[in-house]
Amino acid sequence: MRLLFYPTGLRICGSHINAVEVAGAVSRQGHDVVIYGQGGPLEEMVARLGIPFVRATSTSLQLETKVVRELADVVRSHRTDVVHSFEWRPTVDAVLAAQIPFRVPVVSTVYSMSVPQFFPTHVPLVVGTHVIADAARRRQRAKVSVIEPPVDLTVHHNAEPSHRDDLDTVTVVIVSRLHPTLKLTGILEAVEAVDQLAQLHPERSVELVVVGDGPSSDAVRGAAEAASARGHAAVRMIGAILDPTPYYRMADIVIGMGHSALRAMASGKPTIIQGEDGFWELVTALSAPTFLRTGWYGIGSDEQGPRGLSKLLGILHRLVQDPACRAHSAETGRRLTAERFCLERAAARQIAIYEAAVRQRPSRAVALVEAVRMLSGITLHSVRSRLSGDDEPWDFNRKHVQPLASFR
CATH class of the missing domain: 3.40.50.2000 (Glycogen Phosphorylase B;)
Structure with a gap:
């Protein structure tokens, strides 16, 4: 044809x-x-x-x-x-x-x-x-x-989940278009959550890497610079790149929605699904069936604010503390993408x-x-x-x- x-x-x-x-x-x-x-x-x-x-x-x-x-x-x-x-x-x-x-x-x-x-x-x-x-x-x-x-599994699929059992350093990665109407508030919340995560774990080096650009780049850059200046976590803005695969591979934890989340899952990474109005959820065997019906996205019941921030911080803290939790999320995502995507x-x-x-x-x-x-x-x-x-x-x-x- x-x-x-x-x-x-x-x-x-x-x-x-x-x-x-x-x-x-x-x-x-x-x-x-x-x-x-x-x-x-x-x-x-x-x-x-x-x-x-x-x-x-x-x-x-x-x-x-x-x-x-x-x-x-x-x-x-x-x-x-x-x-x-x-x-x-x-x-x-x-x-x-x-x-x-x-x-x-x-x-x-x-x-x-x-x-x-x-x-x-x-x-x-x-x-x-x-x-x-x-x-x-x-x-x-x-x-x-x-x-x-x-997902192009020839590029993104890992035969085995690629997580580390011990996290002396913690790298959180977001690959996203920085758009004001869909993703901006969640990404700003992620910057704050990673900053607070670093304060909870002063024994670890914590970094957030944001890959992407868009109309909200200046707003995200301002928040990133302010967080880095406080000296708890490093927040790096990479900008848009054609092939973000190296950043998925370097991540210990990925935050994303839609296609970006699926690429992270195929790469065998623990993945947190970002939504709106305080929605954050870890990919697990329990949450996956709902995402398979509704999409890798969600809308919470509260306006974005302290409760959403608390939810994200709790998930990040659990992942940093618990190697079994990281392994479960990584394996669930890797298996699902291989089977269905x-x-x-x-x-x-x-x-x-x-x-x-x-x-x-x-x-x-x-x-x-x-x-x-x-x-x-x-x-x-x-x-x-x-x-x-x-x-x-x-x-x-x-x-x-x-x-x-x-x-x-």
């Missing part, structure tokens, strides 16, 4: 990394793949995979007629069989550029924490958790599949979804009706957001998700 992958761009973030890694795995299984989208640091990764990249001329994140025209030209010149879009906006573009003029089917992956109401219901949809799939199936006419964000298996499932989409491609009339419905829905969503004073109207992560059940 001739496949056109369309992420928004090639920034270093979970959705874009997933798009490139799946494109590479699908290509290795014998399919002709092209990637279209805005440029970014992941272009180097795309080049290493040998996948042609067509850079979008627009750098806007808004819907634009010229993007639809440009995408239609790529679909036609590549003689595309299926467009695989990632998240809602590329899906809207793909329906307008590929389905309506050419009847080329669209398959979409949405790894946001919810699917917007205006999402086209005739497009086969891939989501990352069973909770999101259950909600989507109540309104989605096309098939909804769950493919958990896969293999990139090559995910690519094979994705190819089956493409084949079904070709067999069951919708008529042009269906695509036209859906286009009118989704464009009307986008307009209505925009108007409602302005009237309500919503300053993040297109964020379909935290504020669109009900709090998850707390772990006991």
